[in-house]
Amino acid sequence: MVVVAALSAVGALSMRPKTMAPPTFEDTGEQLFPEFEDPTAAAFLEVKEYDEKEARLTSFSVKLDEGVWVIPSHNNYPADGTERMGKAAASFLGAKKDQVRSDDAKEHAEFGVVDPEGDADVDAEGARGQRVTIRDAAGTTLVDLIIGKDVPDKQGYKYVRYPGKDRVYAVELKPEISTSFTDWIEDDLLKIEQDNIVALLSNSYTVDEESGVVEGDNPLYFELKAPTAFGPEGEPMPAGAPEWTLSEPAIVDAEGKPIDRATYTGEVPLPPPPSAPAGKELNPSKVKQIVGSADRLKIVGVRPQPERLSALDLLGKGFFVGGEPPNQRLFGNEGEVRLFANDGVVYTLYFGEITYATGETLTAGGEGEEQAEVAEGENARANRYMFVAVGYDPTRDPGAADAPDPLAPPRGKARAEMLAKRFNQWYYVIADASFTQLHKAADDFWRDAPDAPAGAGAPEGMPAMPEGMALPEGMPMP
Numbered sequence: 001m002v003v004v005a006a007l008s009a010v011g012a013l014s015m016r017p018k019t020m021a022p023p024t025f026e027d028t029g030e031q032l033f034p035e036f037e038d039p040t041a042a043a044f045l046e047v048k049e050y051d052e053k054e055a056r057l058t059s060f061s062v063k064l065d066e067g068v069w070v071i072p073s074h075n076n077y078p079a080d081g082t083e084r085m086g087k088a089a090a091s092f093l094g095a096k097k098d099q100v101r102s103d104d105a106k107e108h109a110e111f112g113v114v115d116p117e118g119d120a121d122v123d124a125e126g127a128r129g130q131r132v133t134i135r136d137a138a139g140t141t142l143v144d145l146i147i148g149k150d151v152p153d154k155q156g157y158k159y160v161r162y163p164g165k166d167r168v169y170a171v172e173l174k175p176e177i178s179t180s181f182t183d184w185i186e187d188d189l190l191k192i193e194q195d196n197i198v199a200l201l202s203n204s205y206t207v208d209e210e211s212g213v214v215e216g217d218n219p220l221y222f223e224l225k226a227p228t229a230f231g232p233e234g235e236p237m238p239a240g241a242p243e244w245t246l247s248e249p250a251i252v253d254a255e256g257k258p259i260d261r262a263t264y265t266g267e268v269p270l271p272p273p274p275s276a277p278a279g280k281e282l283n284p285s286k287v288k289q290i291v292g293s294a295d296r297l298k299i300v301g302v303r304p305q306p307e308r309l310s311a312l313d314l315l316g317k318g319f320f321v322g323g324e325p326p327n328q329r330l331f332g333n334e335g336e337v338r339l340f341a342n343d344g345v346v347y348t349l350y351f352g353e354i355t356y357a358t359g360e361t362l363t364a365g366g367e368g369e370e371q372a373e374v375a376e377g378e379n380a381r382a383n384r385y386m387f388v389a390v391g392y393d394p395t396r397d398p399g400a401a402d403a404p405d406p407l408a409p410p411r412g413k414a415r416a417e418m419l420a421k422r423f424n425q426w427y428y429v430i431a432d433a434s435f436t437q438l439h440k441a442a443d444d445f446w447r448d449a450p451d452a453p454a455g456a457g458a459p460e461g462m463p464a465m466p467e468g469m470a471l472p473e474g475m476p477m478p
Helices: 002-015 082-090 105-111 284-295 311-316 359-364 411-423 432-438
Strands: 042-051 056-065 068-071 097-102 130-136 141-150 157-161 168-172 197-203 220-225 228-230 236-238 243-247 280-282 301-304 319-322 329-332 336-341 345-355 383-392 426-431 446-448
Touching: 042 082, 056 359, 097 105, 105 157, 105 168, 197 284, 243 280, 243 284, 284 336, 284 432, 301 359, 311 319, 329 345, 329 383, 345 411, 345 432, 383 411, 383 432, 426 432
Parallel strands: none
Antiparallel strands: 042 056, 042 130, 056 068, 097 168, 130 141, 141 157, 157 168, 197 220, 197 336, 220 243, 228 236, 280 446, 301 426, 319 329, 336 345, 345 383, 383 426
């Protein structure tokens, strides 16, 4: 009986179900996206995140649209996306599932891989991950992944999971993905080379928004000129490097014809020529500061202009239209700066209203922007709307006189048309620090003159721009 029992026990053991190794690690070492082999095929990138401070989902996207990179999340603003997209896509090339950490959906919050656009009621900070989607030009998904927290015990590793799947992996991954608007756009906004700027007009007026009155309309005009010396027979000749000097802008009559002060015989007296205040001289470094700041100017946000600009739309950003047709003029409520390039291109920067928006509301506008126009707290950061107009002055373009092809516009005019097409679509938002560098009060341009006799010089300031002064050719006016 003992022998029979023993044999029965052996038989039972031999026939029991075998314990199989759990399938949890069966895909370890496999590539996350084995069919993704060419990063240059990427034509669309979308990154979704949950803004815990604002308690809302944010989305940033870039795509290739008819050969041009644009940012759909920012009203299709042009992107400088070729190199950056390549780096972002290449981040996922060859990435492998190093280790499975969980198959339990309840642990997603712990690993930071909760879908940011899901309905999960998650209060823990950092519970929601970053969802990255990359597609090719045909719309085929190349990458779709939720990226969570860093793996604490493995440097350079992240917790990740596929959307709609429970399994969480530890993966060696260094995603080179930026959701910062300013990282994706052209750094050189104005396309200015400061060595090519030969004249500048600064007008730091203000507009009383209630009365519509322009106060302090007092343009100061500066030109880059070589010092003048006189030869043996008294002829003028340049002497030394060009320097910034206070000058008089061209004056024109009602028909737009230039007026020569020396031969003018009209009944209406011309304003006196500009000069520095008594005991003062021009501080050229202030002019150089404006030109240098324009060359380095970067934006922090954009807003699309409507196809037909209206006075109401302009007013909402701090810009105003003054005067009667056909002599209407655009004003920014904090003045303007005009820069003249040596190829005839003329930039005018109008400075408008302040905005205290932050985050995606700052960079793209949209919902919540009106509430963000009011400062909240001492640490609220001010930024400012800017309107850019581009015109063309053929008198400043040497190529206009000897254009090689009569059927093709001079290079300066072609550049002005290209820039105008770009700027006429957008309002820009610039940092307050940039505004401070570009915007100078009239008194900022002067310094004490050495050994200046008391009472020397002309009355302080400069007369306002003559009423008949014309805008450069092609300068858009609403």
